[in-house]
Amino acid sequence: MVTVGVLALQGGFAEHLGLLKRAAHYLSIGREQRFVFDITEVRTPEQLAACDALVLPGGESTTLSLVAVQSGLLEPLREFVKISKKPVWGTCAGLILLCEEASATKRGGQELIGGLDVKVHRNHFGRQLQSFVQDVDLPFLTQGEKQKGAPFPAVFIRAPVVDQMLHQAGSPERTIEILAKYPSNGEGDDIVALRQGNVFGTSFHPELTDDVRIHVWWLDQVIKALPEN
Amino acid sequence: MPSSSAATTTTNNGTKASFTVKAGLAQMLKGGVIMDVTDAAQARIAEDAGACAVMALERVPADIRAEGGVSRMSDPAKIKEIQDAVTIPVMAKARIGHFVECQILEALGVDYIDESEVLTPADDEFHVEKSEFNVPFVCGCRNLAEALRRITEGAAMIRTKGEAGTGDVVEAVRHIRTVKREIAAAQAALHEGGDLALRQLAREYGCDATLLKQTAELGRLPVVNFAAGGVATPADAALMMQLGCDGVFVGSGIFKSGDAAKRAQAIVRATTHFRDAKVVAECSEGLGEAMVGINVKTLPTEQKLAGRGW
Numbered sequence: 101m102v103t104v105g106v107l108a109l110q111g112g113f114a115e116h117l118g119l120l121k122r123a124a125h126y127l128s129i130g131r132e133q134r135f136v137f138d139i140t141e142v143r144t145p146e147q148l149a150a151c152d153a154l155v156l157p158g159g160e161s162t163t164l165s166l167v168a169v170q171s172g173l174l175e176p177l178r179e180f181v182k183i184s185k186k187p188v189w190g191t192c193a194g195l196i197l198l199c200e201e202a203s204a205t206k207r208g209g210q211e212l213i214g215g216l217d218v219k220v221h222r223n224h225f226g227r228q229l230q231s232f233v234q235d236v237d238l239p240f241l242t243q244g245e246k247q248k249g250a251p252f253p254a255v256f257i258r259a260p261v262v263d264q265m266l267h268q269a270g271s272p273e274r275t276i277e278i279l280a281k282y283p284s285n286g287e288g289d290d291i292v293a294l295r296q297g298n299v300f301g302t303s304f305h306p307e308l309t310d311d312v313r314i315h316v317w318w319l320d321q322v323i324k325a326l327p328e329n
Numbered sequence: 330m331p332s333s334s335a336a337t338t339t340t341n342n343g344t345k346a347s348f349t350v351k352a353g354l355a356q357m358l359k360g361g362v363i364m365d366v367t368d369a370a371q372a373r374i375a376e377d378a379g380a381c382a383v384m385a386l387e388r389v390p391a392d393i394r395a396e397g398g399v400s401r402m403s404d405p406a407k408i409k410e411i412q413d414a415v416t417i418p419v420m421a422k423a424r425i426g427h428f429v430e431c432q433i434l435e436a437l438g439v440d441y442i443d444e445s446e447v448l449t450p451a452d453d454e455f456h457v458e459k460s461e462f463n464v465p466f467v468c469g470c471r472n473l474a475e476a477l478r479r480i481t482e483g484a485a486m487i488r489t490k491g492e493a494g495t496g497d498v499v500e501a502v503r504h505i506r507t508v509k510r511e512i513a514a515a516q517a518a519l520h521e522g523g524d525l526a527l528r529q530l531a532r533e534y535g536c537d538a539t540l541l542k543q544t545a546e547l548g549r550l551p552v553v554n555f556a557a558g559g560v561a562t563p564a565d566a567a568l569m570m571q572l573g574c575d576g577v578f579v580g581s582g583i584f585k586s587g588d589a590a591k592r593a594q595a596i597v598r599a600t601t602h603f604r605d606a607k608v609v610a611e612c613s614e615g616l617g618e619a620m621v622g623i624n625v626k627t628l629p630t631e632q633k634l635a636g637r638g639w
Contacts, residue, residue, distance in 0.1 A: 166379035228440035
């Protein structure tokens with residue numbers, strides 16, 4: 101039994117639960133029944149302790165971090181990500197929480213969980229009127245396969261991007277892998293999907309589409325990261 | 330890898346904002362509390378307390394009630410001040426049918442427009458044609474048909490009307506219960522009589538049959554549905570969440586109470602942990618004076634705001 105939690109403090113957690121269940125079903129077909137997934141909501145430290153992996157959904161990052169502090173979850177979350185090094189995936193606001201530093205934060209700053217040695221820029225594209233859907237190529241989804249996959253319909257809603265590497269850590273398992281970029285006007289590309297060790301982040305919302313490919317890919321990574329493997 | 334089926338999303342190259350993007354922001358607000366604020370100082374208190382968005386308006390509903398007169402969209406300078414003060418989404422209210430107020434709010438770059446019965450209606454026949462705007466809209470409803478009519482016009486988020494500015498949650502409860510009862514009736518009609526029965530029900534309700542069918546199949550409204558109108562305590566917020574709302578608007582309840590910051594935080598926490606009575610008990614403790622409130626039963630019909638719009 102693999103327990104995958106979705107942080108359910110605020111935001112689009114129901115959408116992730118739905119797609120994770122579909123992805124788990126997909127993975128259970130054509131494999132021996134070794135991996136039975138339990139997909140569950142996480143609101144308390146006890147619920148978090150039961151998880152092998154965790155998704156941090158989109159929502160408002162300021163709300164998520166305040167409610168995490170109120171619920172006694174901030175330190176357990178840091179431990180989950182940085183000490184136990186269990187697989188985590190953050191989308192949009194979830195990505196913000198998983199970065200070591202953030203710019204354009206609220207006055208007085210906001211608490212982050214950290215895990216990715218990068219700086220993230222909140223509301224990078226602007227307000228809701230600058231939100232958009234854009235096809236992006238995600239080569240990591242089809243790594244090792246001959247055919248190039250169809251582009252992914254990436255939904256960006258008041259989205260952040262990673263615009264600065266803080267330092268490139270020495271050990272190979274801490275290398276930052278840039279998995280997708282969005283062409284920006286001016287200096288360099290904006291990073292919209294990345295991974296560093298056990299931490300995966302996307303600045304867009306795969307949970308707002310019917311496209312289950314990223315959820316399938318991530319659950320597969322979770323299986324590969326299990327201690328018995 | 331499964332094939333991609335992006336039925337709900339289409340690439341949007343700088344043209345009209347797709348419905349995915351409009352409804353998507355509302356999906357990101359779920360489980361959160363949206364607070365009415367009239368200036369930058371209140372907006373910062375709301376953000377610091379964990380509000381997932383703020384609603385900019387000229388006067389909170391309790392004051393609109395007390396002072397009377399025509400109530401309109403906020404002064405754009407106030408809205409800009411609030412936008413500069415916080416990093417969370419800023420919503421603003423426009424009068425029912427007043428599409429020019431909506432155009433102004435869109436030009437200001439607000440994140441959501443509430444076409445609201447709390448302000449004095451500008452048109453007693455038509456609501457705003459909301460699909461023409463790039464900025465998304467939230468609208469109030471008292472029943473399923475009203476919600477579906479607003480969605481047909483382009484609303485990407487729904488809330489109960491409740492009875493704003495009273496601190497009495499009874500009308501919000503009535504409205505969510507009515508919506509749920511009517512969804513159950515639509516499901517029963519579809520199950521027993523198929524499309525024909527559903528079309529008949531849609532005629533009876535006065536709403537679009539395709540949307541009604543979609544709602545019956547989903548077993549819920551096809552967009553995010555918040556509670557609004559009379560929520561004043563953490564227990565009120567948890568009540569509306571347990572009744573099936575996706576999140577909560579709090580209007581006068583916060584800044585008309587004794588300790589606004591503390592009450593705001595408590596309502597945010599109760600909305601997250603709405604099923605955990607111990608947590609709701611804990612955050613209900615020692616909040617000081619709640620807003621005084623008006624019992625809705627004592628309100629004459631002409632003073633009720635929920636009757637505005639159709």
